Amino acid sequence: MSSLTAHHVGITVSDLDSTLSFYRDVLGLAVVTRFEVGGEAFSTAVGVENATGRFAHLDGGDVRIELVEYDPVGDAHSGATLDQPGATHVGLSVDDVDAVVADLPPHVETLSDPQTTESGTRIVFLRDPEGNLVELLEV
Structure with a gap:
């Protein structure tokens, strides 16, 4: 291969x-x-x-x-939460998660405030206009 x-x-x-x-x-x-x-x-x-x-x-x-x-447009797919099998998201690394979140327009939905995981990674999830999940992570 x-x-x-x-x-x-x-x-x-x-x-x-x-x-x-x-x-x-x-x-x-x-x-x-x-x-x-x-x-x-x-x-x-x-x-x-x-x-x-x-x-x-x-x-x-x-x-x-x-x-x-x-x-033609197919049926809508619901990927409402990350724990659903088949759920997807795009992960994008940033220098400062908090600064990026502070600069987001008010209409952008985040799942929570930025969090620091047990591994030390600072993350936040947000939704694009179609409801797709986007993870911003500071590594």
Whole structure:
């Protein structure tokens, strides 16, 4: 088997533009590229008949964050809490969790105030506009 390296973490969203605005304008991630994909090969690969997708790739440091809006839109997936099997989140390291949280716009929901775990890592979880969980951690 060839050697594997992480390329991206994908998040399916219902509104690419508003979610992209959050990751770019609130969290400060740079947009690497935007593109659209469709056609038979794409539909077959994703297992969705007549699928098209609008994509945005953001610079997440060592890995890209991929936001994708599909047409047709599937059923909503509830990943309300982290302890549910299949739950996902994106982890982003920051220099100062408390400073980042202090600078968040008032409409950004956090699960709690920043906490220091037993391992000494300072963390906070927040939700993007679609309810996806984002962990900010100070290491």
